[in-house]
Amino acid sequence: MTENLPQPDGLAAPAASAPEESRGHGQRRVVVVDDHAMFRSGVRHDIGPFVTIVGDAEDVPSAVAVITRTAPDVVLLDVHLPGGGGAEVIKQVHATQPEQKFLALSVSDAAEDVIGVIRAGARGYVTKSISAPELVEAIGRVADGDAVFSPRLAGFVLDAFSGAIDVASIDEDLDRLSPREREVLRLIARGYAYKEVAKELFISIKTVETHVSSVLRKLQLSNRHQLTRWATDRKLV
Amino acid sequence: MSLDRTDAPAPRLVARLPDEGWLGGVCAGIGSYLGVAPVVLRAAFVVLATWRLTGVLAYFLVWLIVPLFADAPDAPGLDAHTRAGLRTPDRPARHNSAAEWGQLIALGLLGAGLVWIVQRGGWGLPASWFGVGALASVGLAVVWWQADHAAARDLKASGGPFAWLVAVFANGATALALVVGLAAAAASVVATAMLLPLGDGAVVSRTLAALGLALVGLATLAAPWLLRVQRALVQAREAKIVSDARADMAAHLHDSVLQTLALIQKQAADPREVTRLARRQERELRAWLYGTEVPQASLKAALTDAAQEIEDNFPVNVELVVVGDADLTGPLAELVKAAREAILNAAKHSGAAGIDVFAEIEPDRVEVFVRDRGRGFDPDAVADVRLGISKSIMERMQRHGGTARLRTSPETGTEVTLEMTP
Helix, strand or coil: CCCCCCCHHHHHCCHHHCCHHHCCCCCCEEEEECCCHHHHHHHHHHHCCCCEEEEEECCHHHHHHHHHHHCCCEEEEECCCCCCCHHHHHHHHHHHCCCCCEEEEECCCCHHHHHHHHHHCCCEEEECCCCHHHHHHHHHHHHCCCCEECHHHHHHHHHHCCCCCCCCCCCHHHHCCCHHHHHHHHHHHCCCCHHHHHHHHCCCHHHHHHHHHHHHHHHHHCCCHHHHHHHHHHHCC | CCCCCCCCCCCCCCCECCCCCCCCCHHHHHHHHHCCCHHHHHHHHHHHHHCCCHHHHHHHHHHHHCCECCCCCCCHHHHHHHHCCCCCCCCCCCCCCHHHHHHHHHHHHHHHHHHHHHHHHCCCCCHHHHHHHHHHHHHHHHHHHHHHHHHHHHHHHCCCCCHHHHHHHCCHHHHHHHHHHHHHHHHHHHHHHHHCCCCCCCHHHHHHHHHHHHHHHHHHHHHHHHHHHHHHHHHHHHHHHHHHHHHHHHHHHHHHHHHHHHHHHHCCCCHHHHHHHHHHHHHHHHHHHHCCCCCCCEHHHHHHHHHHHHHHHCCCEEEEEEECCCECCHHHHHHHHHHHHHHHHHHHHHCCCEEEEEEEEECCEEEEEEEECCCCCCHHHCCHHHHHHHHHHHHHHHHCCEEEEEEEECCCEEEEEEEECC
């Protein structure tokens, strides 16, 4: 019930029809974790031809079991799950398999949860309204070890790192975005793809990816006072 | 700075932050309120404490008076998810970095040194009274500290006035700390009774004094719980008002969802209309379940309205990202009109399915970017239809002290950049 073998439709589609991102890697192995069966079957239908779905799960314990057993390239992880949410899945899996890559998916857009799941260790965040080709591309990017920032996530991060910093600030390197990182994030928030960001700033795509990964690291490691209380503060408005 | 939104002078109250502090979170709370590093306040309390324990007394008073920090209620969807265990609320991690330990040790040494000087110099309390006071302080601190941490755990999940008992005894360490605290408090009561200058033979009066002291001690120890019961009553009353308002809202939403479903069935042959209806309903639900309240008459609210209005009327998806916010002054209202015109143009003419709008609002500069990946156009050969670009956008921005830039090509689509200094 909680896991399935690859569906025939996943095998029937020739690999040649996959978008270029997944070419040359074979098909990505993906686990889908979401508590809504309707959403799981929808994803299976949408991206099934382009990736190999090796399992799915509907709550935290079954997700941890499936992921540990199948060790997929990427886990598509819902932010809200019975048993403690997506962040809990990441925590438990990373305890034994720190290299496992997660891409968070959510319908909620609540800044607190998005930042929360990224801080728990997800390599990116997209909303559930994302189109199938974009999702496949995002999966490919995460599988290659890069970060996936949607315009919305870029906006959240800019917001979280804005404002004056605590005088007794702990770590300069972690608590501030470099001007270049800020520029990259602003372009992503404006809807630019990595390729377009690279062209705009006259840098290589690899450099853009490096900047985004570095922002992700800061987001995960920064002890910045504001970052933890940021979500609460914005609610007091 | 921009985290505390300038547009909302919402009264922020002082609250203790035990998760960020060392003891009761008094210094962390006041520090965060005043914008002072907590270590300054800690040093002040330590220095005061060395003279006849004044600082200790002051600290306990503030601990008692200032309430515990409580999260504002989340959006209903998030609250529901929290209750159902679908998410783990992001609690700030208690960080005991090396620097914190260093501060702790430094302050401890400073305190000990000053105490030694004060006591040796004979300016302080007699040594025996000082010892008793210190013992009582330790006992009180341990018990109150436990009260805070039991409170933090059961504040949300509390059921009935005795829920804290369960929380306390669920944990062996907690019980041990309570025993230690109570023992210290009891010892200090006994010691005080022995030290009272009543003469040698007055056993009865000494016992009575001990009893009286024990009662006072118990009342003091229990103070956090007594106060909490009182505050819980107020909170319950406020929660009732909020939940009533939400229930009305939910009823309204359910009605509108039913309406939408009925409309979708009727319009099933028109995919465009169905998409539009579904999108509008989705947005309404999402805003209610997960949204944060945006103050009216703010730039963010105005941009959101503009984006939603166009989404409702055209088959496009407008992805709006806003960083920061500001009051909607006259020139900024014009900026919103220009932005609306740019989004409208993209929706009407670009042929793109999605439009990205990004607004970055800083105290000294506001920028709005409207981007589509549509077919672009030749700005020099703009027909009358596209008069909107020059009149509504370019000229409007110039009139109000801003600038507008246009970048367009058939490959990458169109981007309009609006900039203004409020």
